[in-house]
Amino acid sequence: MHDNQPRTSTPDILPEVITRYLTAHRAHDTAGAITAFTREATVIDDGNTYEGTEAIRGWLDRSATEFTYTIHLIGAQQTDATHYIATHHLEGDFPGGTIDLRYQFTLLDGLIERLVIEP
Numbered sequence: 001m002h003d004n005q006p007r008t009s010t011p012d013i014l015p016e017v018i019t020r021y022l023t024a025h026r027a028h029d030t031a032g033a034i035t036a037f038t039r040e041a042t043v044i045d046d047g048n049t050y051e052g053t054e055a056i057r058g059w060l061d062r063s064a065t066e067f068t069y070t071i072h073l074i075g076a077q078q079t080d081a082t083h084y085i086a087t088h089h090l091e092g093d094f095p096g097g098t099i100d101l102r103y104q105f106t107l108l109d110g111l112i113e114r115l116v117i118e119p
Contacts, residue, residue: 014076018084018105021112026071028064030057038111045117067094074100082107 014022017036024032034057037043043050043059050059069092077085086103099119106114 013078014084014086015107015110017107017111018086022073022086022103025060025063030060030064033060036112037115038108038113041111041113041115043115043117045115067092069094
């Protein structure tokens, strides 16, 4: 296998920082989730961009209360040394009721520098 080839992986080999973020986010633990990000991190979700930990904290608080939903990790992939994709299946009271979302992580120095969430 070449190092530049995407690797499909099982969720248990996602880096600890991603697993920590996902676990905290699922539990609506904003304080725990925010520790996974760099201070200058960027999150892009639903067409909006959140830059820096304070903006990300606001996004986390809002996303924890806006809708009620279940979230299940259905796949994980490492695309290179610092990029991972975690695919989640969500079901809940949001428009449409079900969706599969790709959480695309970029890591820097062991923390999340960028997170893009899209279908």
